[in-house]
Structure formats: structure tokens, C-alpha cells
Amino acid sequence: MKMTGIVLVIIGAVMMFYTGFNVVTKEKVVDIGPIEINKEKNNPVSWSPILGGILLVGGIVMYTTSTKK
Numbered sequence: 001m002k003m004t005g006i007v008l009v010i011i012g013a014v015m016m017f018y019t020g021f022n023v024v025t026k027e028k029v030v031d032i033g034p035i036e037i038n039k040e041k042n043n044p045v046s047w048s049p050i051l052g053g054i055l056l057v058g059g060i061v062m063y064t065t066s067t068k069k
Contacts, residue, residue, distance in 0.1 A: 001066035008059025015052030020045055 023043045030037040 005059045005063030012052045012056030
């Protein structure tokens with residue numbers, strides 16, 4: 001339980017500061033024999049920093065309430 005709480009705290013802190021990233025994909029626009037033209041397209045992936053805060057608080061609660069047996 002404590003390890004899960006620590007992982008959630010780390011993930012929550014990272015999600016609060018980095019609210020997203022871009023994934024670059026390549027699309028084939030033209031393919032005529034040996035000539036090929038590709039287009040790079042940015043696809044943003046984003047999330048709310050509130051979700052990071054919820055994970056952070058949940059991780060803290062899990063860490064503090066877990067008991068060592």
C-alpha cells in the first residue's frame with residue numbers, strides 16, 4: 001500500500017506541472033512511384049492539473065493510512 005501511495009504522489013506531482021505533451025505522426029500526402037511526400041502532424045495529449053491534484057492527495061492518504069504488518 002505504501003509503495004502504491006508513493007507512486008501516486010509522484011505521478012500526481014508530475015501531472016500537475018506537465019499538463020500535456022505532443023505526439024508527432026507522419027501522414028503520407030503523395031506517393032507517386034519513387035516520389036513520396038510526408039506531412040508531420042502534431043497531436044496534443046492534455047489533461048487537467050486537477051486530476052494530478054486528486055492523484056497527489058489520494059497517494060498521500062494511501063501512504064499515511066497504510067499499516068505495516
